[in-house]
Amino acid sequence: MAAAAVTDGGLLGSVPAPVKQTLSSAYIDFTTAGTAGWAQQHLPDLMEQEAAIFGKRTISGFLNQVGAEEAMTSDQVIWSEQGRLHISLVAAVTTKGDGLVTFGTAHELRVGDTVIIHETGGGNLLLKCYVSATPSATTANLLPYTQANLGSSGQAFLDNDVVTVFVYGSEFAKGTVGRAGALEPSFKSFTNKPIIIKDKYEISGSDASQIGWVEVTGESGQSGYLWYLKAEGDTRARFTDYLEMAMVEGEKSVAAAGAAVPDGTEGMFAAITSRGHFSAGIIGTSAADDLGSFDNILKKFDAQGAIEENMIYANRSVSLAIDDMLAAQNSYGTGGTSFGVFSNSEDMALNLGFSGFRRGSYDFYKSDWKYLNDIGTRGAYGDTSIPWSNYSSRSIYSI
Numbered sequence: 001m002a003a004a005a006v007t008d009g010g011l012l013g014s015v016p017a018p019v020k021q022t023l024s025s026a027y028i029d030f031t032t033a034g035t036a037g038w039a040q041q042h043l044p045d046l047m048e049q050e051a052a053i054f055g056k057r058t059i060s061g062f063l064n065q066v067g068a069e070e071a072m073t074s075d076q077v078i079w080s081e082q083g084r085l086h087i088s089l090v091a092a093v094t095t096k097g098d099g100l101v102t103f104g105t106a107h108e109l110r111v112g113d114t115v116i117i118h119e120t121g122g123g124n125l126l127l128k129c130y131v132s133a134t135p136s137a138t139t140a141n142l143l144p145y146t147q148a149n150l151g152s153s154g155q156a157f158l159d160n161d162v163v164t165v166f167v168y169g170s171e172f173a174k175g176t177v178g179r180a181g182a183l184e185p186s187f188k189s190f191t192n193k194p195i196i197i198k199d200k201y202e203i204s205g206s207d208a209s210q211i212g213w214v215e216v217t218g219e220s221g222q223s224g225y226l227w228y229l230k231a232e233g234d235t236r237a238r239f240t241d242y243l244e245m246a247m248v249e250g251e252k253s254v255a256a257a258g259a260a261v262p263d264g265t266e267g268m269f270a271a272i273t274s275r276g277h278f279s280a281g282i283i284g285t286s287a288a289d290d291l292g293s294f295d296n297i298l299k300k301f302d303a304q305g306a307i308e309e310n311m312i313y314a315n316r317s318v319s320l321a322i323d324d325m326l327a328a329q330n331s332y333g334t335g336g337t338s339f340g341v342f343s344n345s346e347d348m349a350l351n352l353g354f355s356g357f358r359r360g361s362y363d364f365y366k367s368d369w370k371y372l373n374d375i376g377t378r379g380a381y382g383d384t385s386i387p388w389s390n391y392s393s394r395s396i397y398s399i
Contacts, residue, residue, distance in 0.1 A: 058237050059371045060244040062313070068247075068268070076193050083186030088166040093117070095151030095159050099129065099142040106137040110181045114169045117142055117150075120162050125155045130171065195250065195265045197242055201235040245377065277304075290325040291359075298360045309363045315372035315379070319353075322366055326354045 063069050087108050094100040101117070109115070109131050119125040127150070129142035142165070144150060150157040157163070172179070250267030266274075277300045301310075314322065356365040373379045 058241055059374050059377060060241045062369060062371060063244055063247060066311075072194065076191060078189065078191045080187045080189045083188065086166065087183075088164065090120075091163055091165055093142075093150055093157045093159070093161050093163055095149065095157050095161075097149045099132075099144070099150045100135075101140050101142050101163070101165065103138045103140075107134075107140060108183055109134055109140045109165075109167065110170075110179060112170045112172050112176075112179055113167050114171050115142060115165050115167050117157075118164045119157060120164055123161075125157060125161075127155050127157075128168075192266045193263060195246060195262070197239070197246055199235055199239040199242065201232050203231070245371070248371070290321065291329075294359055294364075298362055301362060306362070308361060309365070312364055312366045313369040313372070314366060315369065319366060319368050323353050326357055327352070 089103055089107055089109075091101045091103045091107075094102070111131055111134060113131040115129050115131060117127050117129055127144045127146065129144050129150075131140055132143050133141040135141065142150065144152070144155070147154045170179070246265070246267065248268045250265040251270050252264045252266050253261045277297075300306075312318075312322070354366065356363065358364070371377050
């Protein structure tokens with residue numbers, strides 16, 4: 001069966017846009033095509049209630065729901081994040097008898113540590129070794145417990161093999177006095193700055209005293225017949241949306257930016273892009289690919305010590321793709337739908353969507369993020385119009 005295209009109505013106003021100020025064009029005129037306006041013989045019937053055809057138009061509230069709001073009074077905020085508790089490093093080996101290992105940066109190994117050295121290439125070699133010496137800040141001597149040296153035939157590492165080394169304990173001879181060196185906790189420090197945002201509402205004195213033609217309502221609770229009250233309420237609601245959108249989309253300026261560009265601020269998307277987990281697309285075209293993509297996410301969560309329960313804020317296409325992926329796991333999905341509420345009785349509702357699932361030891365809950373679907377914000381971009389596959393949840397899966 002061929003898919004049918006959906007064509008917007010000419011007067012539907014799918015992309016509404018406010019004017020910069022309240023003008024006479026904001027009032028209803030009875031002049032229509034083919035008539036003489038007020039010179040016509042009859043007075044048209046007027047439906048006084050404005051129709052809210054776009055439903056709730058505001059998109060703010062996401063940061064509040066996820067607990068990502070905090071008051072500040074300074075022009076700068078500085079915070080620190082914990083480093084890892086255990087030592088894990090990447091190095092290159094030299095397979096002579098002293099088991100010299102060279103690290104790309106300074107290491108924290110100490111004489112007496114017991115370590116596991118694991119080849120990260122195709123050989124998948126693994127040895128447990130004793131740290132016999134640390135000749136420099138970037139080198140250490142590792143002696144295997146089970147063979148003469150790293151190049152022995154049992155587990156033969158090659159020169160310049162890339163390996164991962166992590167400490168699992170230590171061992172000292174009886175009567176040994178203390179140990180050399182002490183470890184200090186590591187941390188990373190970050191900084192950000194707030195921005196000042198502004199908006200403006202303008203009304204002339206004559207307009208302020210004029211009764212409007214239509215009874216209006218708005219997201220801020222304003223109602224009545226005065227257009228200037230409607231515009232004031234919409235301006236306030238729009239400002240609240242801008243406040244949240246700036247925190248999500250904010251970008252710090254760089255040295256190459258124009259001289260007139262302000263300093264900017266690091267928003268949520270920019271922070272995730274620079275130091276979070278980022279994927280070019282977590283949802284593929286088949287159920288197997290999609291499930292495998294989530295398995296890769298689980299591995300990232302394991303590496304970062306993520307919590308068990310996680311929330312997915314998705315745009316429309318990702319939300320539907322997840323629904324299709326989960327439905328495809330049902331062995332009866334091909335012959336007929338067998339999931340839903342009320343046992344899918346023919347007289348009851350059929351539920352074709354999923355609000356969550358469990359994979360491995362992690363729970364995922366799914367929710368549509370209106371900001372990603374709203375036609376006046378991120379929803380205008382679709383899924384692939386942004387060069388690096390969109391800032392939506394199709395691209396970002398963790399911080």
